[in-house]
Amino acid sequence: MKKHLIELVDVNKKFDSNFILHNINLYIEKNEFLTLLGPSGCGKTTTLRIIGGFENPTSGDLLFRGKSILKLPPYKRQVNTVFQKYALFPNMNVFDNIAFGLKIRKISGDIIRQKVKAMLKLVNLSGFEKRNVNFLSGGQQQRIAIARALVNEPEVLLLDEPLGALDLKLRKEMQIELKNMQQKLGITFVYVTHDQEEALSMSDTIAVMNNGVIQQIGTPQDIYNEPKNSFVADFIGESNIIDGVMLKDFEVEFAGKKFECVDKGFNTNEKVDVVIRPEDILILPENIGKINGKVENVTFKGVHYEMLVRQENYLWKIHSTVMSLAGSIVSLKIMPDLIHIMRKES
């Protein structure tokens, strides 16, 4: 049997009587970029801290190459962490911060100097050795924190919302830089974020979490195109989520109309959630599409317009590059394969 690099087996974490994590099973392969994605308080940081050794699970096991490492203290684990607020050592300059891990492993001074220099070049901060870390910008501190972890050549790098404090433009740049570094160095990344766009653009695999439970694990494409439940659909990208009834295989009724769809295997007249992405709805002149409605609100979003169309008591969200005038009556059309049917959460 092939061994996974890291394996979480039935991990539970209880605080008082509340489950922070509930039966987490997760495999991480070598060289994989895995993202734990979820809203704040979903348990993603706790999962990361368990891997790093800063928290102990209430039950369950954590395997590294098939061997349990639960009993190892953080300083003996072959993982390094980039902390949320960088956690640089304020009493040391840039060089000493990056060299910290190497000095502890008693590596010779010459090699340390070479490695730190190479690492600073990698994060585009050459010549910063003597700088005081307290006077660096957020982006620079963040890159020092990454360099400080990467210089130890860990097998696994854990990153806890490392780009959370940066502005949008810098965040986008760092996303690309991080992804390049991960591919160049061949290090396994476990990345925690609540930003779905970040997760989609960087990851090989995404684990979507909510309330301490993994909702879905898959590639970014899978998760975006085939969300397993309405939570995932709602959290990843924007969605219209409507109550519907499955009339029979390939036919669903919602918003007072019958629609052809591509799903089957539901009970007759089973109540379901119908999920439709805003960009998957076509706006047509009145009475041509299936649903008629009145455009209530139009917002310019840069690449596209966002239109809110009122149909009785439901408000449809639609993204389109073509603007419809507010107040006009339009009709909506949805192709069968763009209608996603999901079982109701019990």
Place this chain on the structure above:
Amino acid sequence: MKKVFLYSYILWMIIFIVIPIILVGYFAFTQSENGVVFFTLENFRRVFEFVYIKVLLRSINLALICTLICFLIGYPVAYIMADKNFHFSSTLLFLFLVPMWMNMLLRTYAWLTILEKNGIINSCLALLGFSKINLLYTNQTIVLGMVYNFLPFMILPIHTSLKKINYSAIEAAQDLGADSFTTFRKIIFPLSLPAVCSGITMVFMPAVTTFIVPNLLGGGKFMLIGNLIEQQFLRIADWHFGCAVSLILMAVIFFAAIIFSFVDTDDEGGNLF
């Protein structure tokens, strides 16, 4: 409006700090004979006589011992109290602060009843069949009294600075391979060093100038520089010599403070200078 407040502080400082220091200087550099006041360096020459230098050195010696003991006791206490898993830290802090609500004279008197010939300790010893021992009027007793009185000044700044350390920096050190001792040596202690320096200054200064403690617990047997100054003013009424000794003592403290302020490069709060 701001300036009005500023002037009131300046006025306060002039009346209560600048003028007294000028007066001390005036007395120190003068002598009076038969009502005639004249300039002289004689007072300072006298300070450097062997007897007085011995008093000064003994004071500095005892104050240094007291400061060292305060550090050795205070740091671990502050460290334990700053631990986020320690639930009694506010109780402990409270217990260390309560004696400070009392007058220092009373606090020191309390030790007399504990240590004296028929005091609590000796009574207990007698009950157990041991012979009584002499606990009062030794250098050790004076140091004990100083440590007791000035220990909170060491604990408080260190405690505050340890509390302020970003816990994730400690986790980061462990993450990078440092065990608990290395984490303490390379991260925690260096980050608390500025507070240690202010703690040392805040203990050393009152310890080197105190006269209550040696008066009560030393029984006047061991003259310290504080006693010497007190004696010049209250008993011998030689203000000129007393002022000269005071100025020399101020210089000693000033240089000590400068030495500590070199170590103390962190410009965050909690420091004296």
